[in-house]
Each structure stands twice: as C-alpha cells, then as structure tokens.
Amino acid sequence: MNSVETIDTQIVDITRTVFESMLGWNITDSEAAGEADGTEPHMTGLVTVTGNWEGAVSLVVSRKLAVQIAAAMFGSDPTCEVEEEICDALGEMANMIGGNFKSTLEPPVQLSLPSVTKGVGYETFIPGSTKIISVHFEHEGEAIVVTIVSRGSSD
C-alpha cells in the first residue's frame, strides 16, 4: 500500500473532486475542524474494501450538512427533509470516495455497498482495524471528515 502521505494526497484530491463535481461545492482543507462532537446529530457513510487490501472508508458529516448534500443531489428544498433521500445521498458520496480510493489499490479488491449510520454521540468501529488517516475539510462552517482504516496484515 502507498505511504500515508500519498494516501493523504489521494484522499484530498478524490474528496474535493467528488464534492465539486457532484455538488458544485468547493470544500476547503480544515485542520481546525474537529470530529463531530457528541451532542450534535451526525451521519456516517461507509464502504468496506475486501480482497488484496481490507479496510473501510468513511465519510462523516453533521446531519445539517447531510441534508444540504441531499438537497444538492436531488435538486430539492433543503427544508423538506426526506430521510431516505438523505441517507441515499450520503451513501452515494461515500461510495464515490471509497470507489475512487479502491481504484488506487492493487487488485483484486472489492467494494461493498454503502451503509449509513445516523444519530448522536455514536462512534463507528471496524473490529481489528487501525486508522490509517483522517482528512478534514470544511464547507460553510460544517466539518467533513474522511477516514481510512485498515484491517489485517495486507496493509
């Protein structure tokens, strides 16, 4: 697998491209943006990768931002929150980021269907995995965090 520095660059480029191409958003790097705190509702889109490399790619945003993502993708009114659409949109964003990251890996590797988790004060763990990198972005004051975790000795 590539070095952490290379993965950092790849994830930054991939994430920025996904948000710009799909939503028209110019997200900015933000070292200052922390993880979602335990008091605000947030959502996680996640895909796993198996095969020659095993791990996961997650996209964490506030619920507020997830609603905006869905509105941008569906071309809908952000005040009309349709839960299925919000989960669908976030899952697809995670799918695109994960899928493009998967394309940087040595085959054979397979990508899972995306899953979406939502709530307050939760954390997501992949048993047996270690965090490779978390990359932080910001859009209109809202944090966007993309994390790569790896499982097993193939990393």
Next chain:
Amino acid sequence: MNILVVDDSKAMRMIVMRTLRQAGYGDHTMVEAGNGVEALESIKAGPPDLILCDWNMPEMNGIELLKNLRGSGNEVPFGFVTSEGNPQMKNAATEAGALFMITKPFTVDAFKDALSTVVVC
C-alpha cells in the same frame, strides 16, 4: 429513444438523468431501475435503446446484468457509470460487451464524449 438508467441510488439516477439533459439528451425518454433484476423487468416491458448502468448493486449487479443480456442475444448499447474505474474492471466491462465506462464523479463532457458514438442528440 429510450434510455434506461440503472443504479441502486435514487440520487445518482437523478444526477445521471440531469447530466444527460445537460449533455443534450433531454429529448429522449429516460426510464429508471434500482438494480439488475428491476432492469430486466423494465427491458421486458419496453426495450431500451441505451442502458447506463452502475456496477455495484444489490440483487443483480451491473456486470451480471450485462452478461445476462448478451447471453440472451440482446445487443442493446450498454455503458457503465461507476465509481470503480480501474483498468481490470474496464477490461472486464469491454469483454462482457460494454461500449464505455464513465467514472463517478463525472462531468457533462464525459457523458458527451462517451455517448457521442452511441446516441444522436
């Protein structure tokens, strides 16, 4: 002309159809399906002139759908729209009978380039 858009994400189906309109294909009829099984049912009901299909879907994925179609003698123009565009997958898609692969995230120009040899605006 009927264009069948197959993706398990409703959001992505909407974006694909929006991009088709932006690329100049708005006059064509667009039909949606959520996976390969639904796509086959839609094809039985009304044969499309072009299929744009995601790769990774539940029930029946895109490559399974394509192989099913070609195996039954259906030569409908077929292209993938997927987040996974590595060379191995592109080779597999081509060998199975796909005409092109558009990688997500995509641009309007990517659609124009891919479809220009297949569909008349």
